[in-house]
Amino acid sequence: xxxxxGGIEAGGTKFVCAVGDENGNIQKRVKFPTTTPEETMxxxxxxxxxxxxxxxxxxSFGPIDxxxxxxxxxxxxxxxxxxxxxxxxxxxxxxxxxxAYEWTTDVNVAAYxxxxxxxxxxxxxxxxxxVGTGIGVGYISHGELYRGRSHPEGGxxxxxxxxxxxxxxxCPYHGACLEGLxxxxxxxxRAGKKGDQLLSTDSVWETEAFYLAQACMTxxxxxxxxxxxxxxxxxxxxxxxxxxxxxxxxxxxxxxRVPDLDNYIVHVELGDDAGITGSLLAAADVLTK
Amino acid sequence: xxxxxGGIEAGGTKFVCAVGDENGNIQKRVKFPTTTPEETMxxxxxxxxxxxxxxxxxxSFGPIDxxxxxxxxxxxxxxxxxxxxxxxxxxxxxxxxxxAYEWTTDVNVAAYxxxxxxxxxxxxxxxxxxVGTGIGVGYISHGELYRGRSHPEGGxxxxxxxxxxxxxxxCPYHGACLEGLxxxxxxxxRAGKKGDQLLSTDSVWETEAFYLAQACMTxxxxxxxxxxxxxxxxxxxxxxxxxxxxxxxxxxxxxxRVPDLDNYIVHVELGDDAGITGSLLAAADVLTK
Numbered sequence: 230x231x232x233x234x235g236g237i238e239a240g241g242t243k244f245v246c247a248v249g250d251e252n253g254n255i256q257k258r259v260k261f262p263t264t265t266p267e268e269t270m271x272x273x274x275x276x277x278x279x280x281x282x283x284x285x286x287x288x289s290f291g292p293i294d295x296x297x298x299x300x301x302x303x304x305x306x307x308x309x310x311x312x313x314x315x316x317x318x319x320x321x322x323x324x325x326x327x328x329a330y331e332w333t334t335d336v337n338v339a340a341y342x343x344x345x346x347x348x349x350x351x352x353x354x355x356x357x358x359x360v361g362t363g364i365g366v367g368y369i370s371h372g373e374l375y376r377g378r379s380h381p382e383g384g385x386x387x388x389x390x391x392x393x394x395x396x397x398x399x400c401p402y403h404g405a406c407l408e409g410l411x412x413x414x415x416x417x418x419r420a421g422k423k424g425d426q427l428l429s430t431d432s433v434w435e436t437e438a439f440y441l442a443q444a445c446m447t448x449x450x451x452x453x454x455x456x457x458x459x460x461x462x463x464x465x466x467x468x469x470x471x472x473x474x475x476x477x478x479x480x481x482x483x484x485x486r487v488p489d490l491d492n493y494i495v496h497v498e499l500g501d502d503a504g505i506t507g508s509l510l511a512a513a514d515v516l517t518k
Numbered sequence: 519x520x521x522x523x524g525g526i527e528a529g530g531t532k533f534v535c536a537v538g539d540e541n542g543n544i545q546k547r548v549k550f551p552t553t554t555p556e557e558t559m560x561x562x563x564x565x566x567x568x569x570x571x572x573x574x575x576x577x578s579f580g581p582i583d584x585x586x587x588x589x590x591x592x593x594x595x596x597x598x599x600x601x602x603x604x605x606x607x608x609x610x611x612x613x614x615x616x617x618a619y620e621w622t623t624d625v626n627v628a629a630y631x632x633x634x635x636x637x638x639x640x641x642x643x644x645x646x647x648x649v650g651t652g653i654g655v656g657y658i659s660h661g662e663l664y665r666g667r668s669h670p671e672g673g674x675x676x677x678x679x680x681x682x683x684x685x686x687x688x689c690p691y692h693g694a695c696l697e698g699l700x701x702x703x704x705x706x707x708r709a710g711k712k713g714d715q716l717l718s719t720d721s722v723w724e725t726e727a728f729y730l731a732q733a734c735m736t737x738x739x740x741x742x743x744x745x746x747x748x749x750x751x752x753x754x755x756x757x758x759x760x761x762x763x764x765x766x767x768x769x770x771x772x773x774x775r776v777p778d779l780d781n782y783i784v785h786v787e788l789g790d791d792a793g794i795t796g797s798l799l800a801a802a803d804v805l806t807k
Contacts, residue, residue, distance in 0.1 A: 292774050306775060354666040366740075370659070370666065377643040377659065377742030382774050386736045389676035389694065402773040405678065447675045451655075451740040453666030484596060484691040485581050485671050 232516060235277055235285035236508025239318070240335050241310060242362060244269055245505045246276045251513035253346055253506040263290075265312040266321070274325055284329040286511035288338030288504055289318055290365075295332060295380055303332055309401055331511040334380045335504055336367030339497075342507030343458050344369040347498035352455035356448050357503070358383070359461035360441065364408040368452055374511070375452075384408040386447055391439045411440040413463050429468040438469055442476030445494055449487060456488075460497030470496060521805060524566055524574035525797025528607070529624050530599060531651055533558055534794045535565045540802035542635055542795040552579075554601040555610070563614055573618040575800035577627030577793055578607055579654075584622060584669055592621055598690055620800040624793055625656030625670075626663045628786075631796025632747050633658040636787035641744035645737050646792070647672070648750035649730065653697040657741055663800070664741075673697040675736055680728045700729040702752050718757040727758050731765030734783055738776060745777075749786035759785060 231250050238245040240263060247258035257280075261272045277285070290308065294301045303319025319332045340349070340357035349355035355369040366383030368375040375381065385406045396419055400409030409415060416424045420433040427433060445457050463469075474490040487493055497503050520539050527534040529552060536547035546569075550561045566574070579597065583590045592608025608621045629638070629646035638644035644658040655672030657664040664670065674695045685708055689698030698704060705713045709722040716722065734746050752758075763779040776782055786792050 294775075307773060378744045378777075379742045379774060381742060382739045385739050385773060387678035387732055387769070389678065402771045403769070443676055447736060448740070450671045450675050451737070453668045453670060455667045480676070480692070482691045484674060485668060486583075486595060488667075 232284075232513065233280060233282050234509050234512040235280070235282035236338075236505050236512060237273065237285060237287045237289075238335055238338060238504035238508055239263070239287065239289040240504070241290040241308075244273065246273055247505045247509065248280050248282055249509045251510075251516075253342065253510045253513075255502070255505060255509065258505065263310070266316045266318075270321055273322075277326065282326070282328065282512075284331070284512040284515045285322065285326070286331040286338060286508035286515070287319065287322065288333055288335040288508050288511070291334050291380065292382060293318070293332075293334060293380070295334075295376055296378070329512075329515045331374075331508075331515045333374050333376075333511065334365070334367060336365035337374045337380060338367070338505075338507035338511055339460060339503040340367030340369050340458070340507065341374060341511055342499050342503040342505075343497060344372070345510050346506060347503060348458045348495050349456055354452065354454045355456055355458065356452055356454035357458045357460065357497070358444065358448075360412060360459060360463040361461035362413050364412045364461075366448070368454070370452070383444070383448065384412070386444065388440055388443055391436055394436060407440060407444050411437055411444075416463060424463055424466060429466060434466060434469060434472065437463070438472035439476050441469065442473045442480055445473065445477050446480050449481070449485065456492070457494050458497050459494070460500070460503055464496060467496070470494065521573075521802065522569060522571050523798050523801040524569070524571035525627075525794050525801060526562065526574060526576045526578075527624055527627060527793035527797055528552070528576065528578040529793070530579040530597075533562065535562055536794045536798065537569050537571055538798040540799075540805075542631065542799045542802075544791070544794060544798065547794065552599070555605045555607075559610055562611075566615065571615075571617065571801075573620070573801040573804045574611065574615070575620040575627060575797035575804070576608065576611065577622055577624040577797050577800070580623050580669065581671060582607070582621075582623060582669070584665055585667070618801075618804045620663075620797075620804050622663050622665075622800065623654070623656060623669045625654035627656070627794075627796035627800055628749060628792040629656030629658050629747070629796065630663060630800055631788050631792040631794075632786060633661070634799050635795060636792060637747045637784050638745055643741065643743045644745055644747065645741055645743040646747045646749065646786070647733065647737075649701060649748060649752040650750035651702050653701045653750075655737070657743070659741070672733070672737065673701070675733065677729055677732055680725055683725060696729060696733050700726055700733075700752075705752060713752055713755060718755065723755060723758060723761065726752070727761035728765050730758065731762045731769055734762065734766050735769050738770070738774065745781070746783050747786050748783070749789070749792055753785060756785070759783065
């Protein structure tokens with residue numbers, strides 16, 4: 230029998246809520262901007278009040294507390310989005326709907342969506358990186374949402390500078406970390422206009438490809454995934470993919486074997502639906518665990 | 519009943535072979551330099567021919583092929599130690615002794631030894647990094663030897679430069695990667711003499727602490743371990759630990775929560791026995807799986 234499941238992709242700029250089935254098929258969805266917990270959660274409840282879902286998968290912007298033994302489990306923690314700092318997101322959901330939940334990051338659910346129905350099908354270890362207003366990294370390890378002590382925050386790793394690049398970086402925490410050097414706002418600051426208004430041959434994309442290739446190198450040398458999937462607004466610049474692969478090859482210098490790069494560094498297949506699809510699929514898993 | 523088990527810690531400069539029990543207690547051990555497969559394996563066989571072990575845990579220098587579905591499973595692959603390149607290490611062992619084996623990296627067995635009997639006891643996710651002639655990273659994820667498509671090679675990640683540092687780096691593959699900037703040979707090249715001949719107040723240790731702290735940051739933002747354990751010759755410089763913790767704090771800038779740093783960035787407890795102890799413990803696991 231088909232289950233009715235809920236999914237929330239809680240991004241830093243917008244929320245997507247959906248109901249759907251255990252195969253990740255979306256039946257109904259709404260989107261609204263992420264403002265304050267008061268306003269935003271009102272909209273979340275208005276949506277889910279209409280349905281009797283059996284479980285909800287929540288993929289939230291972070292950092293979040295995913296340690297079930299922690300007193301702040303279910304909280305958004307040290308986010309620069311101040312109204313959400315130390316907000317008990319999962320607690321608010323549970324108080325409203327006494328059902329089962331998956332609680333993980335927005336990028337982890339996107340990774341899971343791609344693992345089950347997108348560019349990660351048939352792979353065991355799937356890394357998903359979104360490059361948009363920020364850079365976030367989700368990871369599926371042997372088919373499971375990866376977690377260590379906490380979740381990956383692989384957008385904030387520090388980088389070897391491209392020769393001649395002295396851009397200060399825009400990350401409020403780390404300046405010139407990967408996010409500070411290569412997320413959408415960095416592209417805009419470097420080039421003087423938004424990425425989607427630039428020519429695909431603009432030299433800023435060479436710099437972008439260098440840093441994203443270096444990120445692929447770090448993920449390869451740590452997680453060692455089967456595939457690295459890029460999504461997010463900046464990655465709609467398809468010309469980046471061959472450039473990233475070329476830079477990656479040069480940086481790695483034949484150290485450790487990797488798959489054919491056309492199948493290793495790839496574009497998200499579910500597009501903007503990766504996260505919400507993964508949320509529903511994660512909710513389905515909660516029912517069977 | 520006690521089992522007799524074998525362990526091999528196959529490092530790039532020396533091999534340690536041991537027999538012991540399922541609790542990792544070493545009963546007999548030998549050490550010899552790593553030369554060519556012909557010479558070195560002759561010594562390995564001479565040692566194990568004396569015992570009837572039920573399983574052997576092998577932790578080998580790498581990169582190695584740990585994918586059981588690969589045609590070169592059990593091989594040392596792209597090592598700069600040329601006589602070992604594409605050597606079928608596990609195959610040679612199996613041809614000699616038809617028993618059960620664990621086949622992983624030298625740093626993974628050290629991580630496992632620390633997880634079971636050292637500084638990682640009571641933690642689920644244990645990262646071990648050795649800083650010696652090279653830098654290697656092993657990882658235990660939820661109590662298991664971590665593997666993705668392959669094993670971590672976290673010593674070769676690229677680094678943000680310390681302000682003013684223009685040292686070219688000594689890694690033959692990547693120049694100024696972590697290993698190229700901070701392994702023993704880099705310390706020696708920077709300072710003009712070996713680390714153990716330098717004062718503990720030499721300024722080279724400040725540079726060293728900066729890069730090792732940055733490595734801790736990358737591991738925290740990717741694997742998210744419960745503890746980071748450092749071993750290897752360079753880490754016998756105990757003055758590095760408070761310096762690494764201080765740099766780590768500064769670099770992270772309060773992004774993501776980490777445990778108390780005195781319990782997060784720590785020295786190996788089993789010392790030079792971590793690897794061989796972990797090899798025996800990994801051999802014990804093979805019998806029960």
